[in-house]
Amino acid sequence: MAVTDAPKITSSRFDLADGHTIERYVATGGYQGLKAALAKSPSGVVDEVKSASLLGRGGAGFPAGVKWGFCPPGVFPRYLVVNGDESEPGTYKDRLLMEKDPHQLIEGVLIGCYAVGCSQAFLYVRGEMALAQERIAQALNDAYAAGHIGKNIYGTEFSVDIVLHWGAGAYIVGEETALIESLEGNRGMPRLKPPFFPAAKGLYLQPTIVNNVETLANLPWIMSNGAAAFAALGAENSKGTRIFAVSGHVKNPGVYEVEFGVTTFRDLLYAPVYGGGIRHDRELKAFIPGGASAPWLYPEHLDVPLEAATVGKLGTMLGSGAVVVFDEQTDMVKACHRLVRFFARESCGKCTPCREGTSWLEKILERIIDGLGRPEDLDLLLDICDNISVGMNWPPRQTTICPLGQSATSPIASAVMRFRDEFEAYLGGPAEITVQVKGPAFVGPYVHEEATADA
Amino acid sequence: MARLDDTNLATAKEIISRYPRIKSATIPLLHLAQEQDGYVATDAMEHIAELTNTTPAQVLGTCSFYEMFKREPVGKYLVNICTNISCQIMGGEELLHHAEESLGIKGGSTTADGLFTIEDVECIAACTEAPCLQINYRYFHKISNDQFDEVIADLRSGGRTDEIPPHGTLARIRQHIPADRAAGNADPAGIPEPIWLSAPATAPPEGEKA
Structure with a gap:
């Protein structure tokens, strides 16, 4: 688990001014x-x-x-x-x-x-x-x-x-x-x-x-x-190298090609050659491991390798190699709202659970942020998610033709289950949650040995 | 405005020739119409329907699905400010508010002089360079309020035209397939098994290994 000297396979010409010729x-x-x-x-x-x-x-x-x-x-x-x-x-x-x-x-x-x-x-x-x-x-x-x-x-x-x-x-x-x-x-x-x-x-x-x-x-x-040289790099189920974009609250946001499967999130966020640590030396609050559609991970997951199967077992994914880092001062309700607004805007409108569900979710989050939320709103959010992706499990169950709708449930289940207190602060009081959420990334706690046993 | 003019019609025909089914050229031709007029005019959609052997309603149906196609004139410069997650947490919303204040308009609208339109857009794939924006789809990375004002002032005074063409122009280099090198379209109804799949390559460059 470290920064390795794996060759650059796909990004070898990124630093050349004329690499495109x-x-x-x-x-x-x-x-x-x-x-x-x-x-x-x-x-x-x-x-x-x-x-x-x-x-x-x-x-x-x-x-x-x-x-x-x-x-x-x-x-x-x-x-x-x-x-x-x-x-x-x-x-x-x-x-x-x-x-x-x-x-x-x-x-x-x-x-x-x-x-x-x-x-x-x-x-x-x-x-x-x-x-x-x-x-x-x-x-x-x-x-x-x-x-x-x-x-x-x-x-x-x-x-x-x-x-x-x-x-x-x-x-x-x-x-x-x-x-x-x-x-x-x-x-x-x-x-x-x-x-x-x-x-x-x-x-x-x-x-x-x-x-x-x-x-x-x-x-x-x-x-x-x-193929042998390629397969010699990486881990059992994740060979070669992979490009990750590390954005958000790190000192060095950047696009890094790393050895797949063995480099860890800690390397990616904290190694001087990669993210370089959280900006202003603050604490890490959470990070998105694989794009807006992926359930979030937290500081206890930093030593997890960037390995597809291992991350899958945690109930999330490496997705498109997009790691977005949130420091301790981030408003997770607003972050959640912005992600959900994206899915609501981009729903093509073909399937009802996604077309209706994502825009309902956006509107409910908006009223929470505007101070007009109701105590039952957290349950309502999760209930709508449950209708788009039954059980909010991983891999997600799909009620629609494509995975866009279920993707909108990831930021909600992540934010509500982990940062319930922030929602309650907006709501001005405690909120009851009765809807069952099953995805491992949403319910934790994370067991280190289990997740990295086969890495 | 306007059907495609003669130059663009020639370009349109070249584009159409690259697709086994001509309806596939609909989106490229809509871009061409937008490049010509700065937006997609109704006459242009009718012209595209003629060229792609579809109906104006089908062309409108496709056109109206995609955010980049504007069916009414917009500013000469379309300022797209990203407020999605990586930009949001790095000041994208503040940048949008600054732009709105500085140009005196709200997102989604155009300045009275017709120069600038602001849009609050979704992720434009520059996440490590947040906050970012595009002007006519040309990127500005890690842009501060002052830098924003500077770029706007330059554009107002007629500068940066090499860097930023008018709205509607995307790539300024077009693909051309030379006739003597073209393999030809793969007609979905007519192409048999490719010869190289069944027979070994006739002149492998580094000796016969297969």
């Missing part, structure tokens, strides 16, 4: 991973990625190689869609990967297309990211001119076009089926799974792999250095 990319080993991939069979590349145990970096954390294998055999064409719609509050990595190292992403897309047999790829960049769009457009133009993309790449039979596509402002489009709807020119509303699992019925109802930017950005390194 094709000249610098090629001069620093660029497009060698693609050449190594093309020397193998497509199934050999899939096997390599499977044995690297690369987990998806978008939020769900599903193994990338396994996801690739879900395409039904014999059904073509297949598409690859890059999810560059980074919008989860606290998350800041894909934008940097697109702005500072667009060729690395493009090379990853090409490796993925070759392995899965995708005849066309779409790179969906969040609409608000103008610089990322410019950098990728330039990189694609340069890569086409240099023969890295297009017809008969390097004289082989492998041919694929990559099309740059921008979104237009909708968090929900980060959900893969909503992203596909958006790419088809529609309102970005999620599709029901089943039957619309993208690998089976995705873009234009054809088999489609939707991969996160950071996931794909790992592929050139894996192909150049081998």
Whole structure:
């Protein structure tokens, strides 16, 4: 458990002023991973990625190689869609990967297309990211001119076009089926799974792999250095390295690529090379371990490693690598309200529990903050949460087509169960809680030995 | 205003040519219309419907879902101030209040001279650089009240136009796929198994390993 000297896999060009140019990319080993991939069979590349145990970096954390294998055999064409719609509050990595190292992403897309047999790829960049769009457009133009993309790449039979596509402002489009709807020119509303699992019925109802930017950005390194070198880094269920954005009340907010699975939250928040400690040397109150959708963790969890399964057992997730730090002076009721307001604004409106529930939650929190709360409001908040995600357990139960609604219950259950006194201060008196909340992160207490036993 | 002009129509046709199903070009063409006029005009949506073989109602349906598309003119400069969690706890709300006071308008509205619109927006992926904002989707990281006033004064006096194009313009570099390098669209109804999946690559660069 420490700061390790693991190599930088995806962020190695972040400090270079010209890391986004094709000249610098090629001069620093660029497009060698693609050449190594093309020397193998497509199934050999899939096997390599499977044995690297690369987990998806978008939020769900599903193994990338396994996801690739879900395409039904014999059904073509297949598409690859890059999810560059980074919008989860606290998350800041894909934008940097697109702005500072667009060729690395493009090379990853090409490796993925070759392995899965995708005849066309779409790179969906969040609409608000103008610089990322410019950098990728330039990189694609340069890569086409240099023969890295297009017809008969390097004289082989492998041919694929990559099309740059921008979104237009909708968090929900980060959900893969909503992203596909958006790419088809529609309102970005999620599709029901089943039957619309993208690998089976995705873009234009054809088999489609939707991969996160950071996931794909790992592929050139894996192909150049081998799956064994990748799997040698990290812990049992969390291999390689991973980018975490540490924001909020730390001395050095920043984006840090760390060895996955062995670095701890304490390292990330307090090590001088990372967060550097809580600002003004105050006490830590709580932190969000994986984006706005994740249940919160507290000072007693600092020695937990950044390892997907371990964090999952605590009843929360590493999600999109977004760690938001709250110091002792933070108003947790207001923080909770702001997170819930986000989900209320971004609900697409398709499913009733989410559409109605999130806006009710927001309004109740607003009246509490305005001093108009009622003693029964805490129970009411939890009751609504219970209707959106029964039992508020982990992994959460879902009453809606996509996970957006249940995500709004995380900050509420976290704040109400842990900082009940702060709510009661707003309410001006004690509040009774009768609704049962089951998620381990919400009810604690945390048992150190149990959670880190297999780390 | 306005259907797409001749230059933008040519760009629109190039964009459409990259999709196996032309309706997929709807959002890119809405961006193009917004770049032309600063907002998405009704005539432009009708034009896009013609180009994508859909109806104006379908284009409006898509357009109205997405926050970035403005169906009425906004300020020349759209000032998007993030107040989501990382910015909130680092002074984003105070920055928003300062901006509202300094420009004399509330979030969601436009100054009388038509120069500035303020929006209170959700996370824009600059969380470690809080508080942050975007002006016409160009980032300003860790911005203080004084720096904010400085940028606004520059824009008022006609400065920073290289850095910040008018509202509607996103990337100033466009993708172009050269005809002689294009692999071609993958028609969902017509592409068989890719040849490289069934047959080994014909000229592997580093010897035949597969």
